[in-house]
Amino acid sequence: MTRTAKLTIIPPGKPLSGRAMPPGSKSITNRALLLAGLAKGTSRLTGALKSDDTRYMAEALRAMGVAIDEPDDTSFVVTGSGRLLPPKAPLFLGNAGTATRFLTAAAALVDGTVIVDGDEHMRKRPIGPLVEAMRTLGIDVTAKTGCPPVTVKGTGRFQADRIRIDGGLSSQYVSALLMMAAGGDRPVDIELVGEDIGALGYIDLTTAAMKAFGAKVEKTSPVTWRVEPTGYRAADFIVEPDASAATYLWAAEVLTGGAIDLGVPAGAFSQPDARAYDMIARFPHLPAEIDGSQMQDAVPTLAVLAAFNETPVRFVGIANLRVKECDRIRALSTGLNRIVSGLAREEGDDLIVQSDPALVGRHLPAEIDSFADHRIAMSFALAGLKIDGITILDPDCVGKTFPAYWRTLAALGVTYQDND
Numbered sequence: 289m290t291r292t293a294k295l296t297i298i299p300p301g302k303p304l305s306g307r308a309m310p311p312g313s314k315s316i317t318n319r320a321l322l323l324a325g326l327a328k329g330t331s332r333l334t335g336a337l338k339s340d341d342t343r344y345m346a347e348a349l350r351a352m353g354v355a356i357d358e359p360d361d362t363s364f365v366v367t368g369s370g371r372l373l374p375p376k377a378p379l380f381l382g383n384a385g386t387a388t389r390f391l392t393a394a395a396a397l398v399d400g401t402v403i404v405d406g407d408e409h410m411r412k413r414p415i416g417p418l419v420e421a422m423r424t425l426g427i428d429v430t431a432k433t434g435c436p437p438v439t440v441k442g443t444g445r446f447q448a449d450r451i452r453i454d455g456g457l458s459s460q461y462v463s464a465l466l467m468m469a470a471g472g473d474r475p476v477d478i479e480l481v482g483e484d485i486g487a488l489g490y491i492d493l494t495t496a497a498m499k500a501f502g503a504k505v506e507k508t509s510p511v512t513w514r515v516e517p518t519g520y521r522a523a524d525f526i527v528e529p530d531a532s533a534a535t536y537l538w539a540a541e542v543l544t545g546g547a548i549d550l551g552v553p554a555g556a557f558s559q560p561d562a563r564a565y566d567m568i569a570r571f572p573h574l575p576a577e578i579d580g581s582q583m584q585d586a587v588p589t590l591a592v593l594a595a596f597n598e599t600p601v602r603f604v605g606i607a608n609l610r611v612k613e614c615d616r617i618r619a620l621s622t623g624l625n626r627i628v629s630g631l632a633r634e635e636g637d638d639l640i641v642q643s644d645p646a647l648v649g650r651h652l653p654a655e656i657d658s659f660a661d662h663r664i665a666m667s668f669a670l671a672g673l674k675i676d677g678i679t680i681l682d683p684d685c686v687g688k689t690f691p692a693y694w695r696t697l698a699a700l701g702v703t704y705q706d707n708d
């Protein structure tokens with residue numbers, strides 16, 4: 289399929305109203321796929337996301353002997369043997385952070401060699417802390433550059449019972465170790481060290497999914513979890529809608545003064561980004577400072593919204609946005625300044641959005657580089673709802689987590705000029 293090079297958004301000039309469902313959660317789908325793949329028996333996942341990131345996870349599991357059927361657009365039927373087999377070729381996981389980190393750890397449960405690799409972006413995303421932590425259990429794992437590719441020579445056995453992990457760069461390291469630990473041969477204590485980790489809520493998603501697949505995991509201190517070597521049990525599992533995807537719809541609603549029915553109340557989400565709802569609801573009176581540390585994937589949404597706020601907003605606690613799909617702090621400041629020079633600036637790892645409610649209704653032609661990052665493309669599309677001339681480069685990159693994004697906005701009344 290040829291990719292669309294650019295897409296210009298035509299401001300709808302009216303409130304966006306109607307029904308628009310976010311897809312299934314990427315984070316939960318990829319946890320459930322892995323745990324179902326590690327279990328013995330058949331698990332049915334419904335409400336799941338089908339996108340680049342979950343396709344990479346499913347393909348990798350298939351390559352390790354797991355049977356996965358896809359009876360419809362939102363279901364996976366996963367049959368595992370209780371053991372992953374060594375794949376014949378390196379696992380290619382694109383730029384899917386969850387799939388890459390979770391499978392690196394899970395590869396320790398395979399009897400044989402697994403090479404975990406990704407695209408040129410993933411090859412710049414750090415995985416050193418996870419690799420070091422796995423080594424302390426006696427696992428033979430190497431990542432020459434500190435980023436993928438990673439080679440794991442697993443045995444399914446551990447030589448120690450305690451891991452200390454610094455999750456400052458990515459909470460996914462901690463989630464990966466927790467999910468791995470239940471498949472080992474002894475109880476393991478996993479202790480967080482170092483700076484506060486981003487979005488602790490992702491750890492809660494992990495332990496909840498583990499329990500749904502029969503694992504025994506207990507929080508024994510504010511920074512320690514004990515995981516028993518229970519393995520996993522097949523289960524039927526409902527994936528909730530994606531809270532990060534919901535943030536674009538919540539923001540489109542407040543920006544245009546519309547009424548968008550997501551089919552699920554904000555309070556029903558268990559994912560960290562649902563916290564952004566209360567913040568978005570305060571628009572155009574967003575606070576002077578927003579701590580993005582516990583709702584990181586919502587920061588691009590909030591930053592673009594902040595451009596239309598009545599007063600400037602400083603985003604703090606977002607340092608690890610520099611090691612996401614792209615350097616999101618740089619991508620946001622670059623894109624906002626392309627719309628109007630001076631609209632944003634970086635101070636260390638903080639992002640300051642200058643805010644200008646008078647942007648509404650102006651003709652400000654700007655080509656926004658997505659940097660191959662779905663969230664940069666999706667958040668800058670919001671600017672195009674109020675400013676004439678916003679063009680998103682590489683709009684198909686939304687396929688990472690929300691392939692129907694442009695169609696979903698179109699169903700609410702947004703139109704585009706296809707520049708191809």
Ligand SMILES: O=C(O)C1=C[C@@H](OP(=O)(O)O)[C@@H](O)[C@H](O)C1
Binds near residue numbers: 487
């Ligand atoms: O565990 C998860 O599902 C995720 C954790 C977060 O990443 P980090 O832990 O790398 O910050 C988040 O940005 C990512 O989209 C999904």
Ligand SMILES: C=C(OP(=O)(O)O)C(=O)O
Binds near residue numbers: 383385585663689
């Ligand atoms: C950071 C993200 O993804 P991942 O780390 O799973 O690639 C994201 O979806 O915003």
